[in-house]
Amino acid sequence: MQSPNRKSAQKVVKSSPQSAASSTNRGSMRNSALPQSSLSSNSFSGVLHKSWIKENTRPSEFRLHTQQRAAQRALFNSSVAVKLDIIEQHKKVxxxxxxxxxxxxxxxxxxxxxxxxxxxxxxDKPFLPQRYYLNIIIIIF
Known part of the structure; x- marks a missing residue:
């Protein structure tokens, strides 16, 4: 058994879904490491010679909703004006x-x-208040 302090001599290589040609761009693999059959295949030629020329874009027509929005805004403004008039009339009343x-x-x-x-x-006759006696009547039910 190896001690935990020593690094293992074998390295773990992750398998990636990318092709070997894409890994050559990163420099991790060399052309000499690839088998001859993969270099001579035409599957990479389409990817390498892909044209990047785009067609000119054509402007598409668009519709502005300014008239609809103006009509909605006019309705809103009239409703606000009516509401303010009602509030003012209520205050006056x-x-x-x-x-x-x-x-x-x-x-x-x-x-x-x-x-x-x-x-x-x-x-000559000073006012002397007299005590007021209230006749108390007790009602028994």
Whole structure:
């Protein structure tokens, strides 16, 4: 058995799904390591000589939805304006009701608080309050 401190002489090689030709680009394998049959096959020639010329792109027509959006925006603006008008009318009605209630209260206070002359106190007969007795009635059920 080998000691755990020593590295093993065998290296673990991972198998990759890439071809051997793609690994030559990375420098891990050399052409001499490849078998002759794989070098002479035409399967790599299509990949190596692939043309990268693209066709010119043609602009596609597109439709703007500005008219639809403008119509939707007009509906939204009108609904907001109607809502603001309703709120303003409601505020006016509430203010009118509060004003009428306040005026009624002022009228009632003016009726009740009529200034009247007070009688002159009698200085020769001073006022001595007498105790007020309330007749208590007990009702038994």
């Amino acid at each position: 509430v203010e009118k009701v509060l004003k009428v209630i306040e005026e009624d209260e002022v009228r009632m206070l003016r009726r009740e608080m009529i200034p009247r002359a007070q009688l002159m106190p009698l200085f």
